[in-house]
Amino acid sequence: MQHCGTAAQLASLGFSSPSSSSSSSSVGSNDDPGTDSSTFYGKRRTPALPIPESSEDSEGSSSDDEIIINVKTGQDEIYSDSSEQSEAEDEGQDEGQSGSESRRLLWKTPARVHYPAPVWIGQLPSVSEVLTPTEYFRQMFTPECLRHIVEQSNLYSVQKDVNSPLNCSEKEFEQFIGVAFHMSIYGIPATRMCWQAGTRIDKIADVMPMRRWEQIKANIHFNDNSLDLSPSNPCRDPLFKLRPLLNFALDTMNNIPMDEHLSVDEQIIPYKGKSRLKLYNPSKPHKWGYKVYLLCDSKGIAYNFEFHTGKIQPVIGMPDLGASSNIVLRVASIVPQGQNFKLYHDNWFTSTGLEMEMAKKKIYCLGTVRANRLKGCSLKSDKDLKTIGRGAFDEKVATFEGGQLIAGKWQDNRTVTMLSTFAGAYPTCKVKRWDRKLSKVTDVQCPSSVVTYNKNMGGVDLMDSLIALYRTKIRSRKWYLRIFFHLMDMLCVNAWLLYRRDYHACVQKGKEELGLREFKSSVAEVLCKQGSSSQLKRGRPSSESSDMRRQKKRETKPQQEVRKDGMAHWPYYSDKQGRCKKHGCTGQTRQPLGTDKSCHSSMKSECASQQLQGSSLSSSAAACPLVQSHRPLGHRGANVGQVRLRSLSHQGPKPVNAAIVS
Structure with a gap:
């Protein structure tokens, strides 16, 4: 793990430089360090500037091997993660609650x-049957949640300005979400590009105007601001603005039927804006963002989550096991008891x-563990296992009221320490490893607990990778909008995973399984189009059809190099009027027109004939005014994207001059 900053920067804040450590959700070649735990994890250091006890983040409650350092930078608070104090604090809490039980454990071989x-x-x-993608999504994003968001958004718009209410409907907000899903699939860097002429995306621009979409985005809200407490109130909810949305999402996710193998891990929502909930961890791919603790199964389906907002409180009615273990108790509190579920977690928990x-x-656990959390367990040292060679392992068992603890250490590239209540080393199996000395792949003996852990631990990482495939990257200064779009992506991925589970449970002949991209695109299309009706606009009705008007807007101006390349400037005829393109001529006519398809230029017939006769060009570009005069497009009176060329003849559509043909 990299340091959170230079030594000089930490010294200026009153902290000493932290030692580095690393952990991984899957064990193998790089899981545990091959050094003594007392020297590797370091000793607890007292900071020169002590953190007050009233601080929200005075307790270690961060990620794998991390500490939270509260650094104030004006209006924003940044949490920097490292590895020493977090471990020391949760260690102390473990000793306070379960230290006496750990000392009573008698470890035997x-x-x-x-x-x-x-x-x-x-x-x-x-x-019995597989539902449509939109039905799965609406099971996750319920009509009650949609109705609440629409009501609060309309209320917020009136609170901001009573003269400009939002007046958003439920159908219109569904279209807003559908547009956001389309944007995540196309992966555009800026939202306005979807409506611009050169980069227009019809599936988005045809749904609603850009200004209306941005107006909904600016007023989207989830809770009544008048009910919020003052920031100085210690009882204030840090996630007050999102609390109803989070409750709706939790209700739907908690009711999903659970699979046997579950895992608890953390997830980072990337965000670099101003927010006091933002964390910094240099060892993560996304170093800045919000931290969420998830409960998922081995297929990636999420059943519960909890945001990191500061000090981690113990579960009511449960013992205080320290910050890291309390997270598992809180997130796994919805797991049914007495049904022999299997729960996996890494060495921080x-x-x-x-x-x-x-x-x-009757919930059985398996996870990697730090050696200093196994009090009284004398496993073989890292040096002894390394001497024996790759594949060597040692195992100890301790009995307690209600079951037994199985601790094991395995030598791979480095040592891996496991702790479980249901999985031991036997029966062992073989895994493939590269041998540098022999320069070939060899079989290495591996304990059964390690294989079981690697097979079922990656559910949270799988969910995170699926969200990252088509993440909604819509920029906003409002900190809670990033969490809202992340939740929409998570609910959509959850809906797709439920669809896959049902699809494999009852395979329907003739129906191909949808991938995540096709699934999300189908949901977006239905949200944008279902139930929408073309409303009549004010004013005199147009004689053109909607398709003709839409096609009219799609035509774009050519680039300068294309307009003046002197190639394929052939006129064609139309019945609409235009304006002369020749420099200095302001004449107009209502005679039939000829429009140059290559550069969309227009010219009066007399001016075109004069220019053609005096031109030395022998190609079709002789009649084009843009080859002779470099006047830019978009002048007064010209339609954007449709600047027309005047007919070179007063007698209607017939060849202009033989000299035009090259």
Whole structure:
């Protein structure tokens, strides 16, 4: 892990330079360091400028191997993550609550016994048919949530300016979300490009005007500001502006039937704007952003989440196991008890107290663990395992009321320490590893617990990668809009994963499985078009059809190099009037027109004939005024994208002159 800043910068803030460490959600070649834990994780250092006890972030509650340092920079607060104080603090909390139990544990070397995993009692509901993509999405984004957002957005617009209400309907807001989904699929860098002439996207620009879309975006709201507490009030909810939206999302996700294998991990919502909830962790791909703790299954379906807002409180009615373990208790509180679910987590969350507490609920855990959290467990040292060679491992077992703890250490490229209540080292299996000395791939002995962990731990990472494929990247100064669009992406990915689960449960012949892009595009198209009616505009009705008017707007001005290249400037005839393009001529006529398809220039017949006779060009460009006079397009009186060329004859559509033909 990289340092959070230079030594001089940390010293100026009153902190000493933190030591580095790393962790991974999957174990293998680079999971645990091969050094002694007391020297690797370092000792707790007292900062020169102590953080007050009233601070929200005085407790370590950050990511893998991290500390939260509160650095005030004007209006914004930045949280910088490192590895020392967080571990020391959650260690101290573990000792305060479960230290006595850890000391009473008697670790023994077991015989070569295979520990069978408890049989899962629950089951997924049977599915008879596969729904449409929009039906799956509307199960996640309910009509009640849509109605609440529309009401609060309209209220917020009136609170801002009573003279300009938003007057947004539910159907119009669905179109807003559909447009946002289309933007995420196309991946455009700026939203206004969808309406601009050169980069216009019909699926977006035909749904609603740009100004209306931006007006909805500027007024989107989720809670009544008049009910908010003052920022100085300690009881104020940091996520007050989003709380109703989060509650609606949690209600739908908590009701999804759960699979057997679940995992708890963190997720980063990328964001670099001003927000006191923003975190900084230099070891992550997205160093700045909001942190969310997720509960997912091995397929990536999310069932619960919780935002990191500062100090992590213990679960009511549960023991305080420290910041990291309390997160698992809070997020996994919705898991049904007594059904033998399997829960996986990495070494920042794992502790003996957590696994014993979950085992009492018949929820069995498996995860990597830091060596200093195994009190009294004398596994072989890293040096001894390295001497034996790759594939060596050691295992200890401790019994407690309600089950047993199985701790093991395995030597790969580095040592990996595991702690579980249901999985041991046996039966071992073989994994493929590259041997540098032999210059070939060899088989290495691997404990069963490591294979089980690697197979089922990556659910949160899978969800994060699927969201990143088609992330909605709409810029805004409002900090909560980034979270709103992230939740919409998460609900859409969740809907697609549920669709896949039902599709594989009842395979329908003749129907091909939709990928995420096709699924999200289908949802966006239905949201944009379903139930929409073409409203009559004020004014005199036009004789042109809507398709003709739309085609008229699509024509764009050619670039300068194309307009003046002297190639393919052939006139064609139209019945509409225009204005002469010749420099200095202001004449107009209502005679039939000829429009140059190459450069869309216009010219009166007399001017065109004079220019053609005096031209030395022998190509079709002789009649084009833009080859002779470099006057730019877009002059007064010309239609944008449709500047027309006057007919070179007063007698209607017939060849202008033989000299035009090259």
